[in-house]
Amino acid sequence: MKALVGEHIETLKPYVPGKPIEELERELGIEGSIKLASNENPLGPSPKATEAARALLEKGHIYPDGAAHRLRAAVAKFHGVSPDEVITGNGSNEVLTIAVRTFCTADDEAVVSQYSFAAYPIICQAQGMTIHRAPMKEPLTFDLKAMAETITPKTKIVFVANPNNPTGTYVPADELRWFLGEVPDDVIVVVDEAYHEYVQAEDYASAETMRDVHERLIICRTFSKCYGLAGIRAGYGIAPAALIDRMNRVREPFNVNLLAQDAAAAALDDLAFVERSVAINEEGRGILEEGLSALADSGVSWIPSQTNFLLVKVPVEGVKVYDALLRKGVIVRPMAGYGLGDYVRISIGTPDEVRRCLNSLYEVLPTLVQREEA
Ligand SMILES: Cc1ncc(COP(=O)(O)O)c(C=O)c1O
Structure with missing residues (x-):
C-alpha cells in the first residue's frame, strides 16, 4: 500500500497558535481573561476598517474581486510601486506560503535563522x-x-524577519543592505516586515529602500499587527512584477475575502490609528519593562524589542510561568516550541492589561522559584 503521506508531512509539527481566551475560560470556568499571546493590537481594529467591512456584509453572496484590484492599488500607492508589484494574501502567512509553493521544489533548500518565525520552516x-x-x-x-x-x-x-518574532530584535539598514548584496542573484530573499510600523530604531530601514540591491526580493507586510486586523486576515508582498506574476499563477482565485479587501484598504488610510497604536505600544512596553526590572533579582530579564511584544527570560521553565499565569486569566506564550524553554513571550496590551500581567507575575513567580529550589 502507498504511504498515506510522505516523510516530510509525517514529521511535520503543526504551528501552535496562542491559546484563545474562549478556550481558557471554558477549561478553567473563569471570566475576564486577557490574551497577551499573539501580538494582536489591544486597540482593536482601525475604526475605518470596521466601517468598510460592515458595509460589505450585505454582499456576502458575491465572490470577492479575485485580483483584489482596489487593495492592491491602495498598497501600490502607499509604497509608490506599481500594482503589478503587489500580491495580497489571507494574512502575510499566505503570501509566504505562495512564495514557497511558487519558487521552491523538494530539491531546493531554505535558510532561516535559529529563532525566527515558526511558519517559515513549516511552510x-x-x-x-x-x-x-x-x-x-x-x-x-x-x-x-x-x-x-x-x-x-x-x-x-x-527568510529574514525584520524585526524578528519571537525575539523582537532587528537588523540595522546597513547590515541588511550588505546581506542583500551578498546573496547570490538566483536566491529569493523574503524580508518579512510584519512589525515594521512599531520600529523606533533610527538605524532601521525597510527593505523597500533596497530593492535595487537584490532583484529576487519579496517584502512582506501584514494588517494583523499595527492595523489591528488579525482576525480579518490580510497581508501583502511587494516584489518585481516577474515574481508577482509567477506567484499569481499559484495563488488561489479568491484568496482575500470580500471584507478583508476593503477593510485592509481602509486601514491603510487610517494613519491616525497607526499612530495611536504605536503610541500605546510604546507606553505599554515602558510599563512592562519597568515592571519586569523589579524582578531582576529573581532572574528575570528581557531582550530589547522593536515590536509589540517582549521576549522575557524567566528563572524557571517558561511553560511553568505560562501555566501559572493561565490560572490568573492571563495568556502569554510559552517558547519551548521555539527552542527557548527559559522564555515566555508577552505581547504589549493596553497599560491596564500590562499591569495586570505584571501583578500576576509578581504573585506566581516567588512560588514557582521556591518550588524549583525545594
Ligand atoms: C514575523 C511574522 N510574519 C508573519 C506573521 C503572520 O501574520 P499574518 O498571517 O497574520 O499576516 C506573523 C504573525 O505573528 C509574524 O510574527
Missing part, C-alpha cells in the same frame, strides 16, 4: 524542502553574516 518542510538554520548572535539577533555563510548552491530561499 518549507510541507514543500518537502531541506531547511538550514543559521545561528544568531547575542542578544538573540539575526546574524546575517552567518546566514550568508549558510547559503549553498542548493539554497533557493532565505
Whole structure:
C-alpha cells in the first residue's frame, strides 16, 4: 500500500497558535481573561476598517474581486510601486506560503535563522524542502553574516524577519543592505516586515529602500499587527512584477475575502490609528519593562524589542510561568516550541492589561522559584 503521506508531512509539527481566551475560560470556568499571546493590537481594529467591512456584509453572496484590484492599488500607492508589484494574501502567512509553493521544489533548500518565525520552516518542510538554520548572535539577533555563510548552491530561499518574532530584535539598514548584496542573484530573499510600523530604531530601514540591491526580493507586510486586523486576515508582498506574476499563477482565485479587501484598504488610510497604536505600544512596553526590572533579582530579564511584544527570560521553565499565569486569566506564550524553554513571550496590551500581567507575575513567580529550589 502507498504511504498515506510522505516523510516530510509525517514529521511535520503543526504551528501552535496562542491559546484563545474562549478556550481558557471554558477549561478553567473563569471570566475576564486577557490574551497577551499573539501580538494582536489591544486597540482593536482601525475604526475605518470596521466601517468598510460592515458595509460589505450585505454582499456576502458575491465572490470577492479575485485580483483584489482596489487593495492592491491602495498598497501600490502607499509604497509608490506599481500594482503589478503587489500580491495580497489571507494574512502575510499566505503570501509566504505562495512564495514557497511558487519558487521552491523538494530539491531546493531554505535558510532561516535559529529563532525566527515558526511558519517559515513549516511552510518549507510541507514543500518537502531541506531547511538550514543559521545561528544568531547575542542578544538573540539575526546574524546575517552567518546566514550568508549558510547559503549553498542548493539554497533557493532565505527568510529574514525584520524585526524578528519571537525575539523582537532587528537588523540595522546597513547590515541588511550588505546581506542583500551578498546573496547570490538566483536566491529569493523574503524580508518579512510584519512589525515594521512599531520600529523606533533610527538605524532601521525597510527593505523597500533596497530593492535595487537584490532583484529576487519579496517584502512582506501584514494588517494583523499595527492595523489591528488579525482576525480579518490580510497581508501583502511587494516584489518585481516577474515574481508577482509567477506567484499569481499559484495563488488561489479568491484568496482575500470580500471584507478583508476593503477593510485592509481602509486601514491603510487610517494613519491616525497607526499612530495611536504605536503610541500605546510604546507606553505599554515602558510599563512592562519597568515592571519586569523589579524582578531582576529573581532572574528575570528581557531582550530589547522593536515590536509589540517582549521576549522575557524567566528563572524557571517558561511553560511553568505560562501555566501559572493561565490560572490568573492571563495568556502569554510559552517558547519551548521555539527552542527557548527559559522564555515566555508577552505581547504589549493596553497599560491596564500590562499591569495586570505584571501583578500576576509578581504573585506566581516567588512560588514557582521556591518550588524549583525545594
Ligand atoms: C514575523 C511574522 N510574519 C508573519 C506573521 C503572520 O501574520 P499574518 O498571517 O497574520 O499576516 C506573523 C504573525 O505573528 C509574524 O510574527
